Ligand SMILES: CCC/C=C/C(=O)SCCNC(=O)CCNC(=O)[C@H](O)C(C)(C)COP(=O)([O-])OP(=O)([O-])OC[C@H]1O[C@@H](n2cnc3c(N)ncnc32)[C@H](O)[C@@H]1OP(=O)([O-])[O-]
């Protein structure tokens with residue numbers, strides 16, 4: 159073993175010797191239970207050890223087309239393996255089975271930069287489940303699960319992504335043939351972005367403005383065949399293709415689609431919530447927002463997904479920080495592990511704390527989703543506004559925090575973090591996309607703000623409001639300054655959110671009383687409305703974090719670790735946003751000083767456990783896919799080996815030298 163390798167390996171071994179808790183216990187908590195850990199490990203063994211998921215050369219060195227083909231190969235192999243595995247088949251057979259399989263984070267690692275079948279698995283199948291009638295599911299769902307038909311979700315157009323009511327694609331009912339005529343009237347009506355649409359999918363759920371009997375009833379979902387099932391040729395009457403290279407996700411063949419009076423049978427409208435009868439009569443849904451159901455489902459999924467990406471990033475950064483030695487802390491002494499610098503701890507440890515914050519909050523939103531959909535299936539829509547607001551808020555917060563956390567982790571690895579082989583560029587581009595798709599984050603924050611302001615006004619009138627916003631009026635607003643215990647800090651958060659919401663609402667009213675109409679006043683206050691939504695959602699996350707740790711059955715060793723992480727999360731949030739707390743008197747300057755001191759203590763207390771905590775995420779080296787983050791810490795050898803794989807290194811003198819450099823240098827002419 160080389161001296162360098164020996165040092166890296168023993169650095170990690172030494173870190174692991176410090177472990178003060180039961181790693182397996184923590185792994186079970188991260189997975190959501192002992193059985194879930196065992197299930198995940200069995201499936202990882204089944205998928206990750208299969209050599210067909212290996213790449214012959216790194217995708218970064220492939221052409222656009224080859225990269226797509228390579229990822230498609232792996233994605234199709236993944237579906238084959240689904241159907242060949244008895245355990246997966248049993249799970250898929252259960253009511254929520256498809257969704258629970260899709261939720262397995264490690265599947266994302268099988269394809270590296272965007273899976274051409276992601277939309278098929280993540281949105282097409284869920285839309286059939288959520289928007290299709292039992293007969294429609296009978297017709298398409300089984301075939302879709304087997305991969306006999308591949309679909310996508312085509313909603314966004316070149317001109318409109320956010321403003322759904324502005325979609326221009328039309329679906330006009332023709333009772334004489336009992337067909338819908340799909341049409342793209344303008345260039346801006348071109349469907350634009352759907353994953354897998356370019357070359358992979360032969361079906362799509364298309365969201366189009368429904369016209370019948372001369373009336374427009376807004377966007378509705380239609381099941382549309384795009385390509386011949388035998389030849390894969392695109393069908394006459396439509397034009398489909400790929401939109402070109404993107405910041406990341408370059409193998410998900412995001413596509414465009416145009417219709418020229420393209421006809422589909424009436425029965426291809428997904429009719430679980432609303433129907434068009436044979437004579438063209440429109441049957442209204444219980445709520446027009448039920449057609450938006452798939453988006454709500456995916457927003458909940460993004461909370462888990464972005465957290466998983468952060469989990470990977472912080473595992474890489476933490477292990478690397480334990481292996482990397484740089485500079486002198488004490489003059490003349492050996493170079494310390496960079497993890498010993500407090501500033502490095504402040505980069506890495508809050509990201510570990512954030513992983514748990516997002517995970518616990520995502521689980522609560524997941525529970526709310528199941529509860530709400532169960533009661534919606536019985537016709538009770540009471541929980542819909544609350545579910546919409548919480549899922550929008552947590553999707554926006556998780557995606558933002560994970561994206562910035564991943565970049566902090568990258569920066570914490572210095573220059574090597576900029577290498578593709580570190581995995582950070584891919585993690586970052588995958589994660590930053592979650593801030594845009596499935597509802598651009600600012601737009602989602604404004605949806606949360608709308609719910610907050612309405613609920614606040616309703617609560618002031620004495621009406622009952624949703625559980626997540628019930629705290630906005632009442633004693634929280636006047637709560638006397640609390641101590642710095644967990645309960646005290648949550649009280650301070652509540653007080654500051656209440657103060658911010660009350661102030662913004664009153665300024666909104668003030669603008670209206672000065673003569674501005676409500677919509678202009680809303681726009682003129684929107685920067686602060688976004689802030690209301692952000693502080694409210696942050697409070698939600700902090701509260702769920704504290705509650706999760708109180709409610710979990712934990713050994714003492716692990717309780718100390720998780721409590722310290724939770725404290726770090728809450729205390730750091732308060733320090734970073736201290737203006738909000740000082741402004742309303744929820745905390746004082748001397749409280750801030752005490753919290754800053756506590757934060758230093760927390761960093762020091764957590765530092766020796768950092769490597770063990772990320773080990774407990776139990777992420778296989780294949781999943782991490784990073785020269786900096788592997789379990790054995792053999793960073794330098796891996797860096798070097800990976801560099802040698804560059805095609806430029808296959809020849810000492812590249813061909814481009816003879817073509818361009820040699821004439822310039824006038825060498826040997
Ligand atoms: C791998 C990558 C995959 C990516 C895929 C994609 O990106 S796919 C593409 C993803 N694309 C996107 O994500 C597009 C993002 N855009 C949208 O989702 C919508 O256009 C919108 C929500 C921004 C506005 O919608 P709007 O103009 O129709 O509504 P409005 O603002 O006028 O409010 C009216 C009322 O409706 C309520 N309400 C709204 N939504 C929901 C809901 N889901 N549930 C329940 N309720 C909802 C709202 O609270 C309000 O209630 P109130 O106060 O009257 O009681």
Ligand SMILES: Cc1cc2nc3c(=O)[nH]c(=O)nc-3n(C[C@H](O)[C@H](O)[C@H](O)COP(=O)(O)OP(=O)(O)OC[C@H]3O[C@@H](n4cnc5c(N)ncnc54)[C@H](O)[C@@H]3O)c2cc1C
Pocket residue numbers: 277311312313314315317318319320321350351352353407412591594595596597598600601604
């Ligand atoms: C990688 C990726 C994959 C995607 N996959 C799919 C897919 O599979 N299927 C699909 O249908 N779509 C897909 N999309 C499209 C995606 O859903 C939209 O891009 C997204 O919803 C944002 O809409 P937009 O592009 O119209 O942005 P815009 O709404 O035009 O946003 C531009 C700016 O305008 C601001 N803005 C817009 N409206 C408001 C408002 N009311 N108030 C304040 N500010 C506002 C936004 O905050 C933003 O700053 C994908 C996009 C990406 C990037």
